[in-house]
Amino acid sequence: MSVTDCLVTYLFAALLLTITPGLDTALILRTSTLDGAKKAFQVALGIDTGCFIWGIVVAFGLGGLLIASEMAYNLLKWCGVAYLLWLGGQLLFKPRQLFELANGQASTNNCFLRGMLTNALNPKMGIFYLSFLPQFIPTGHSPIVWTFLLVFIHVLIGTIWSLILIFATRYVSGFIKNSIFIKWIDRLSGGLFIIFAIKLILSTH
Template identity: 65%
Template sequence: MLVTDSLLAYTLAATLLALTPGLDTALILRTATAEGGRKAFHAALGIDVGCFIWGALVAFGLGALLAVSELAYTLLKWCGATYLFWLGIQLLLRPRQQFNLRLENTNPASNWFLRGMLGNVLNPKMGVFYVSFLPQFIPTGHSPIGWTFLLVAIHVLIGTLWSLALITATHYASGVLKKPVVVKWMDRATGCLFLAFATKLAMSRR
């Protein structure tokens, strides 16, 4: 895959993934509604730092592993393809009927930056997702470490812009995301995306 093709494909995929409602979206909307835009932005920055922490773990481990082991590459490829396929099937066959904006145990005195960061760092699915998703967009012959950080930075930029949009339009966004048809459409669109990437990953060669 050419560099330009990799960046365009990844940017499109990362944008769709950022727009798909999840825990991060719930945290931003809940914080903006109950605590105000400033604290919601702190939570968004924490989420971004959590992404970079996972990116660093994946970049250095992934780069070293793939550079020396054909077996590791093959195992990672099939594990990633299987994981993405499973996620895609789940989203297609069992899309959510609603998006829950309620977060339990909310403390008004919480450090929202820390909460956002730990929400990502303590979520192993984030690491598994990065390991299975990012390698597909690293062009052949390029540094896995450098490209992993670049792709994470793009993901973080898109996520930050989306968070700012949510904070700016808190009431409207939360209302739209509560509509069953919107949640089901987003889940199914993301499911199709995951299945496409699972197939691509399974057929890829080193």
């Protein structure tokens, strides 16, 4: 793909994946509901920082793996394929019927740290970046530079979505918990993951 094709495709995929309800969405909605917009925004900034932490880990690790050897590349490739197929199958064939906010009180102490640790201590985030981001790095371009660029785009989209959630909590939370929305956004995301897995299978070093 050309640079333009990579960016346009990634923007669509990142947008879809960002609005898919998950742990980050639950944490922001819960904090916004219980503690207000200011605390929820601190959580959102912490989540963004967690993404950048994984971006640093993946950028330098990914760059080394892609350059190191064919064996390393293929190992990363097939781990990514397996993960994307598993995740896509789960979402496509077993979509959720319900999206619950986290139980209990949201912490009012250092919400930024709480948001950061939510992502920084979640190995699934690293696995996801490792299996997802390489597909949008144009041939011949620096894996390190492009990984940071893609993470930045993901964070920017996530920040905008977080602001929407925070300032429209009363309306958006009800919509996100709608069973029909949950089911179809999961299926759409699952199909997207499977397409990316097939694309990764067909890719070459």
